[in-house]
Amino acid sequence: MLRIVVLGAAAGGGVPQWNCGCRVCNASRTARPELQSSQASIAISADREHWFLINASPDLRQQLTATRQLHPRAGSLRHSPIAGVVLTNGEVDAVAGLLSMREGSPFAIYAHPRVLSILKANSIFNVLSEKNVQRQPISIGEVFEPVLPNGGPSGIEILPFEVAGKRAWYLEGKTHPAGDDGEGDTLGLRISDKATGRHFYFLAACAQVTPELKQRLGGASLIFFDGTVWRDNELIAAGLGAKTGQAMGHISMSGENGAIAALTDLGIERKIFLHINNSNPALLHDSPERRAAEGAGWEIPTDGMEIAL
Template sequence: MLRVVVLGAAAGGGVPQWNCGCPACRTARTERPELRSTQASIAVSTDGEHWLLVNASPDLRQQAIATPQLHPRAGQLRHSPIAGVILTNGEIDAVAGLLSMREGSPFTIYAHARVLAILGSNSIFNVLSEKNVKRQPIEVDQAFEPALPDGSPSGIEILPFEVPGKGAWYLEGKAHPAGGNAAGDTLGLRIADKASGKYFFFLAACARLTDDLKSRLAGAPLIFFDGTVWRDDELIVAGLGNKTGQGMGHIAMSGDHGAIESLAGLDIARKVFLHINNSNPALLAGSNERKTAEHAGWQIPADGTEITL
């Protein structure tokens, strides 16, 4: 059995963002607290006792408190069910939560060498002692099985694959610590239970859907997919920023080449949007955008949503 908990569904800054008075943030802050969402991450387990995180959002401490599955075992002074963290990119909303895991519990960070180079170039991540926190490089299209802290196999097989996207925005115009090209900066994951064969896909960032990517996702029982913006120029039109979705490395939900249209007809059983920006009107229940997404078979999850395969 493969269990997945949505720790957070929002894009960078969460909902509401600390300094934003847009309709979604204003509504979440005052009238409808159920709209509040932390930054995107999920937890995965096959036994309900050991969990792997996919990305470590800046809200990780809050997410761990809100998620009973991640609480320390009763009667133990120091314990965490978190066995490892798989990073799909080097953005702040994927790595900053690692700094909340510095209190001495052992776990492993799994990431592409380009992302590990970013961590290695910033001394603040040295608070994660190598004695307790291993950094394990992963490679595109090479499956691996994360280990539990005692070295035993987790029973979960993860296949990383390259996804069209962009490197971390804070490195724009600067030399990447790993040098070279951007291959490996943005990854998707196929996550499977080795015992049952059940699997799902996780893509928190994706700039476009290529034919190869569509073929990979076709027939999947479950996908978590980039839902950052509803339309490409959303932030500009709303007066919230000067970048398009494409400029940030994210595909729009709507439009001729958006996620909803591009993934239609691929026989995907369950489709869940993740990494949803506060500017996205599909956040608001009852909006035309939410109705369109749900009519197309997409779910916008609340923090704490659990899915079992």
């Protein structure tokens, strides 16, 4: 049985964001501490002993401390149940946490060559010695099985696929280390339990729901889907930023072309938003936006939520 733990559900900066005084951040610091959330990542396991992270958020150290399933084995001086990290993009939100895993425990990084090229081009990631931390390229449309530290099978199969998005924001206007042509900057994942055949989808970033994506997700048991903003111009209207959701490579929850409308009536059993920005009013339990999302069958997760598939 596949186990999934939501390590964090928030977008970049988390909730509260360190320098933000918006109503969600202020409420989370005072009367509504339950609104607090770390930056988006999940952990998966087929045996409850070895775990793989999907993205390594800047909050990873905090997440590992808070998640008992990821603690070192009792009685061991040095041990980690984390066998690998799968990266879906090269954004700071997805890769910065790798630097919190530099203490010598062996694990593997699985990522598209375009994302691996970003790690290679930035010498700070050399603290992850490739003697202990193998970097394994993955390809769009090709299933792979991440392996355990002893080389054995994990029981998990992952199919990476391309979704609409954009390159990491810090590379805007610059030459990509892998060149400016090619796909692979933003991936979705289909994650399957080999023993049961059950699978789910993970899309932390998505700029558009295409007909091909609808067909792929139709009938899914579970999806984690990009929930960054409620409205495309949300950050601008709130005075919190100068970019739309689309400009950042994220679809809105609401609207005619938003995720809620686009993914309705597809027979998806369970739909969970992830990577939710502090500006998003759907985070507030008593907001009309939250009621609209839940009324359409969507969940807003909390850190530490565990799901058995």
